[in-house]
Amino acid sequence: MQYAIFDLDNTILDFDRAEAANLAAVFQHHGVTDIRRAENEYQAYNETVWQQIEQGADRDSLLDQRFQVFLGTLGITVDGPAVQQEYDQLLAHSYQVIPGAHELLRTLTNAGLTLLVGTNGIKHTQLSRLAGAHMTPYFDHIFISESIGYAKPNPHFFNAIHDQYPDMNATNTVMIGDSLRSDIAGAATVQLPSIWYNPQHVHNDTTIAPTYTVDNFKQLQKLLLTA
Missing domain, CATH: 1.10.150.240 (Putative phosphatase; domain 2)
Structure with missing residues (x-):
């Protein structure tokens, strides 16, 4: 990975x-x-x-x-x-972080993974929240729907990421998110594997199928470092 x-x-x-x-x-x-x-x-x-x-x-x-x-x-x-x-x-100006996120990102960065943000939202809001949470340095690039002009799950959103990182493919890249409808379905539109972060154990009653499902950061870290 x-x-x-x-x-x-x-x-x-x-x-x-x-x-x-x-x-x-x-x-x-x-x-x-x-x-x-x-x-x-x-x-x-x-x-x-x-x-x-x-x-x-x-x-x-x-x-x-x-x-x-x-x-x-x-x-x-x-x-x-x-x-x-x-x-x-x-x-x-709301900088609440999910507990353990800093440790996860630090470990992944130290392991040599290139971390990217792929988020739907308003550019100045998302950038401010990342900076206020002291998370910006972990990420090589931040992709926001307002800047791209398309929102997940539109494949154009993911194509914009691929344009910046043309060596991305289905064996070396994964999308991680909590939303089946935008994150997981979006990854599927461009044939990328996905990890559904589902700490609340929400029942998946859709036809959207994540490649993997985790409910905590320890599981996510292990998956990313051994995949």
Whole structure:
């Protein structure tokens, strides 16, 4: 194994913790009374937004309007792009790391693997979070959907990585991520093996088949260093 492409959110950065704290702050600021219920309802709505983005819909317009649309269902009128910017600023300064991630990345780097980031998201937000978490030095290159112009699982996302590393192939490269729909399915579109990071033991009721499945970083490290 020569190249390991890492997803960020809920793979090495703890997006769930960051999102919960930042949503609570945004909702409180805009007068939401039942924050816990709003968070749950927002999660379901936001899932549909990202499904559309992953299927090729315009990312900027969907993200700029998602808080306006969602808060509108609660009877709250806001400026969508302004609230999105407010949320982005909070998220950009959220540096929660999944425990053990630093040790994993350090070990893999010392073993000679070339580590890459392959993430869907907003460029300045993801770069800020990586820097704040002191993880940037581990990675040889950071590929973000906003910069590439395509989101996982679109094969063009992975083709952009291959353009930078033309010696990548199905025997020396693997995609690691928590999302079956974007990370694992995306790797399959370009015939790359994949590792599904599934610490919550989520049942796979889809037809998407990861090459490997792990539920902790020790398993992941062993797999990467012996594959």
